[in-house]
Amino acid sequence: MQGMAAGEPVGPDVWQTCRALIPEGSVFAFLAEHRQALFPEAMFIDMYPSSNGRPSMLGAVTA
Numbered sequence: 001m002q003g004m005a006a007g008e009p010v011g012p013d014v015w016q017t018c019r020a021l022i023p024e025g026s027v028f029a030f031l032a033e034h035r036q037a038l039f040p041e042a043m044f045i046d047m048y049p050s051s052n053g054r055p056s057m058l059g060a061v062t063a
Contacts, residue, residue, distance in 0.1 A: 015032040022029045031038065 015035070019032075022032065
């Protein structure tokens, strides 16, 4: 699951921490306020199949 470890959120909630810095009524405030409805966790399940986040990509780096 994205951004979770042992069922607990990882780090502070950015929206709560930075709310005063984002202008009220801006598109950024709208996205932050409605992020759960607009981007539900279910949309990203296939990107984060393990409980520890996104799996590594083997062979992605070639030097």
